[in-house]
Amino acid sequence: MDDCIFCKIVKKEVPAEFVYEDEKIVAFKDINPEAPVHLLIIPKEHYSSIKEIGREDGILLEDIFDTINQLAKEMDVYEDGYRIVNNCGDDGGQTVQHLHFHLLAGRQMQWPPG
Numbered sequence: 001m002d003d004c005i006f007c008k009i010v011k012k013e014v015p016a017e018f019v020y021e022d023e024k025i026v027a028f029k030d031i032n033p034e035a036p037v038h039l040l041i042i043p044k045e046h047y048s049s050i051k052e053i054g055r056e057d058g059i060l061l062e063d064i065f066d067t068i069n070q071l072a073k074e075m076d077v078y079e080d081g082y083r084i085v086n087n088c089g090d091d092g093g094q095t096v097q098h099l100h101f102h103l104l105a106g107r108q109m110q111w112p113p114g
Contacts, residue, residue, distance in 0.1 A: 006098035010044045019074075024060060025067050027103075036106025037075045037082070041068055047099040049088045068103055077105035 008014040010026055019039060020027035030038040041064055047053060053061065065084075072078040082105035087094040 004046060004096075004098050006040075006042050006096055006100060007046055010042070020067060020071060022063075022067075024063055027067060027071055030102070035083075035104040035109070037077055037103065039071060039075075039103040040100050041071070041103060042098060042100040048097045049094060049099055050086055051088060053099065064101060068101065071103060072105065075105065081105070081109075083109045 005014060009016045009028065016028040016031075018026060018028045020041075024044055025041065026044060027039050027041045030040055043060055043064065045060075047057075068084060069078065072082050082103055085102040085104065086100070
């Protein structure tokens with residue numbers, strides 16, 4: 001996707017503070033953090049949202065969640081806990097049309113989010 005900001009970040013056409021990268025996934029710091037730890041974890045391949053993920057993509061999701069747990073350990077928030085968020089579609093609050101997961105931690109999370 002030529003106009004997708006996250007695809008541009010993956011291609012390093014737009015700067016981001018990467019904390020992880022492998023052949024399928026990148027993770028970087030959110031530019032408008034809502035918690036002391038706020039990372040975005042995305043697949044390098046473009047998927048507009050979780051709605052495009054099927055059974056055949058199970059390994060990708062497994063890799064993403066393994067990466068999230070690894071990052072939580074590296075950020076020293078694994079034991080205290082963290083929130084993982086995926087917004088889907090306009091009513092779900094998705095603002096970037098590229099599948100991504102937020103890892104939020106480092107403070108007590110409220111429910112409902114506030």
